[in-house]
Amino acid sequence: MKTHLFSFWMVLLSMNIYADSYITLYTKCGKTIEAIILAEMSAAEIAEANSYYTSTYPNATYLASATQTYNCHSYAWNMSQGGQTCWLNATVNSLNDNISKYWSRDYYSSTEESKTQKIFYYQSDHSAVVSSISGMYESKWGRAPLMRHAPGYGPYSNMDKRFYCRHDVVYESLQCSNGTGTTRVGVSSTYSVKYPGDLPFGSYVLPTWIVEDGKGEDVIGTKANVTISGTIATISFNASGIYEVSYNLHLSGGEMLASYWFEPIVEL
Amino acid sequence: MKYYLSLLFVILLAGGLYAQESASKHELFVGYGFAPIASIPEPDLPVDVMVNAPYSTDNKRFSETINVGYLFHVSDPLAIGLSYSHNTVKRDVVLGSSVPLAEIKNTCHTLMVTGKYSWLRLKQFSFYSRIGVGIMSVEKGKMDIFDVSSEYMNLSSATMERDKCIVWQAMPIGVEWNFMQHLALFAEVGAGSAGCGMAGVKILF
Numbered sequence: 148m149k150t151h152l153f154s155f156w157m158v159l160l161s162m163n164i165y166a167d168s169y170i171t172l173y174t175k176c177g178k179t180i181e182a183i184i185l186a187e188m189s190a191a192e193i194a195e196a197n198s199y200y201t202s203t204y205p206n207a208t209y210l211a212s213a214t215q216t217y218n219c220h221s222y223a224w225n226m227s228q229g230g231q232t233c234w235l236n237a238t239v240n241s242l243n244d245n246i247s248k249y250w251s252r253d254y255y256s257s258t259e260e261s262k263t264q265k266i267f268y269y270q271s272d273h274s275a276v277v278s279s280i281s282g283m284y285e286s287k288w289g290r291a292p293l294m295r296h297a298p299g300y301g302p303y304s305n306m307d308k309r310f311y312c313r314h315d316v317v318y319e320s321l322q323c324s325n326g327t328g329t330t331r332v333g334v335s336s337t338y339s340v341k342y343p344g345d346l347p348f349g350s351y352v353l354p355t356w357i358v359e360d361g362k363g364e365d366v367i368g369t370k371a372n373v374t375i376s377g378t379i380a381t382i383s384f385n386a387s388g389i390y391e392v393s394y395n396l397h398l399s400g401g402e403m404l405a406s407y408w409f410e411p412i413v414e415l
Numbered sequence: 416m417k418y419y420l421s422l423l424f425v426i427l428l429a430g431g432l433y434a435q436e437s438a439s440k441h442e443l444f445v446g447y448g449f450a451p452i453a454s455i456p457e458p459d460l461p462v463d464v465m466v467n468a469p470y471s472t473d474n475k476r477f478s479e480t481i482n483v484g485y486l487f488h489v490s491d492p493l494a495i496g497l498s499y500s501h502n503t504v505k506r507d508v509v510l511g512s513s514v515p516l517a518e519i520k521n522t523c524h525t526l527m528v529t530g531k532y533s534w535l536r537l538k539q540f541s542f543y544s545r546i547g548v549g550i551m552s553v554e555k556g557k558m559d560i561f562d563v564s565s566e567y568m569n570l571s572s573a574t575m576e577r578d579k580c581i582v583w584q585a586m587p588i589g590v591e592w593n594f595m596q597h598l599a600l601f602a603e604v605g606a607g608s609a610g611c612g613m614a615g616v617k618i619l620f
């Protein structure tokens with residue numbers, strides 16, 4: 148009988164979860180993320196969950212109340228960056244297809260444990276952020292409270308299987324077709340990003356090519372004839388000198404994502 | 416203390432007088448096994464609906480084993496036979512790193528084919544190695560849910576089922592003391608589902 152009652156409760160719970168409204172979030176680069184606005188649990192459920200999870204995990208620190216309105220993934224990847232309160236499932240169609248947009252050619256990329264800002268527990272369907280307390284993480288445990296805990300401590304299995312992410316501005320050099328960096332007036336050279344398939348992309352990512360002379364003045368159309376094709380620029384210079392060619396990726400808000408540069412020396 | 420040492424000496428002496436004149440064909444033994452080890456199947460535990468994570472077991476604790484067996488000597492040093500072991504295993508139910516939320520207790524029955532090879536025979540003592548392989552039947556478990564549990568825990572929905580697994584036993588060193596004509600004490604050390612050590616008594620005939 149208890150089993151049937153529990154199944155009935157689970158069905159009701161599922162109906163409750165999936166009856167709420169779907170919304171679209173965007174990664175920093177503008178990829179779409181599916182999320183859900185959920186109704187809150189009852190006050191009794193919240194009180195019970197707060198009490199239960201703080202008592203059964205004595206080595207974790209309670210930070211915020213249990214709630215059904217957001218989960219671990221939303222807290223780590225969306226809300227900690229100022230996003231709205233919502234529930235975010237890692238998977239929509241295929242395994243982790245929703246959550247992985249945050250680190251797949253986007254604002255975050257993989258890093259090592261000591262430099263991590265955000266953590267994805269890839270065998271536990273869980274996410275966390277690094278705490279201001281050294282060596283600790285903070286994460287929302289499903290509908291249970293937001294807790295501060297050691298990296299491997301929590302209600303999930305396989306919490307030692309972790310994927311680490313952080314945001315870093317990429318500074319790298321461009322590749323030049325003449326190799327040495329020294330060219331002559333009137334000779335065309337191509338400048339390109341070495342691994343264009345790794346560049347962040349999305350509707351908020353704005354690429355720009357810049358060619359400046361030694362004084363930092365824009366010379367496109369004056370001292371430099373430039374033909375742009377995506378991540379490749381073909382440039383011939385009309386005057387000798389030292390120039391700086393750069394390919395930058397910004398967010399539409401102005402924040403730099405990546406900068407690739409080269410300093411060609413142009414001789415007569 | 417002196418009394419006990421004297422008594423032991425007398426028993427050893429008496430054992431010598433009753434030394435066997437020819438090897439026995441059959442052995443029946445009863446023994447007590449210490450610290451058994453075995454991998455047993457995980458029970459089918461539900462998922463916690465609050466955090467969407469499965470319950471699991473931790474801190475597996477086997478009881479000592481009661482063992483009985485029969486060995487037939489196919490040759491003087493080599494004997495083969497069957498053994499049966501009975502013990503229980505207790506496991507804590509946890510949710511990730513949680514404190515124990517419940518305890519599952521299972522009764523285990525193990526039937527093993529076993530082989531024994533005697534590699535040194537003295538007048539009253541013989542030294543041997545024994546190995547075995549068999550099947551452990553893990554009876555349907557009984558779960559005791561602790562007071563810490565909340566009404567939202569769905570552990571009570573767990574369905575305990577009977578299960579089976581393959582087990583083994585390796586006792587590289589065993590010693591047998593024939594202190595009477597048809598009776599011996601034995602002790603073995605090694606590892607396996609019947610224990611990392613076993614001691615008991617044998618009837619030889």
